[in-house]
Amino acid sequence: MKQCPTCNRTFEDDLTFCLIDGAVLSAPEDPLATRMVSPPRPTDPSPTAVLLPPTQAAVKPPTVYPTIAAPPPQLYSDKPALRPPKKRATRFVLIIAVGLVVIAILGVIIVALLFANGRQKIPANIPANRSTTNSNHKSTSTSGQPPSICFAEDATAGVRDREAHYTWAKDRDAAAMTRNLMYKADLLFHCPSMNADSLSSAFADISVTTARYVPDARCFDGDEGVIGTDRAAHKNAFANSPARMEHLLGNLKWKMGAALNCLHQSEQASYFADVSVLMANAPE
DSSP: OEEOTTTOOEEOTTOOBOTTTOOBOBOOOOTTTTOOOOOOOOOSOOOOOOOOOHHHHTOOOOOOOOOOOOOOOOOOOSSOOOOOOOHHHHHHHHHHHHHHHHHHHHHHHHHHHHHHHTOOOOOTTOOSSOOOOOSSSOOOOOTTOOOOGGGSSOGGGGOOOHHHHHHHHTTSOHHHHHHHHHHHHHHHHTOTTOOHHHHHHHHHHHHHHHHHHOOOGGGGTTOTTTTOOOHHHHHTTTTTOTTHHHHHHHHHHHHHHHHHHHSOHHHHHHHHHHHHHHHHHTTO
């Protein structure tokens, strides 16, 4: 049904104009036309929804922006950048190393020369005012007399105290005692105050002492003359030699070394002490 807005008469739906006043018909007002009607509640069960905590539900998803290639980060440090060492420092270290090597080589050479010299001296604190005798081999030192001029280079080598020589030798081996006796023989035979007769006498005295300590010719390569106790024979052994003094010195060194090597360790220090006193008294 339609209604005339002027005369409020109602007409059939197929009419458009009012038959009385010619006004345009309109549908009558329905009081329920403006009523808000809730949509029907769905009866189908909806899928289970995941409920987030209030704090997470309120957070908005981050806005995604297009990826921009950023330059690599630069690292900064308070420490200064390390620089390669300068060539000058390397050269300085090389010079020091070469210098140390040269010093070490020189030290080795000096030590080798000292050992090659073969001169082992008696300590300077040997007392020179005591005298003693050996119970088996009589050899008395002269006490209270200063060393002769022959041992001015090393006064301890000319000490006349037998016990002092014995005390030094008892803590040494045969090689050390041999070097010491040879050193003192060189001083004696090159002493300007010693003449041929004095040197021959010293040679004979030491030779007789050696023969008494070592009466076995096998210790001297089978030489029977070495073990003889005839003092005159030893003194005249090289009487006709043109280089008599050199032969005496060389033979004496050989005999002393062979005797020490052949003697028992308990007798080596006694032999050394007796021969040392004979050398010290020879210039008198």
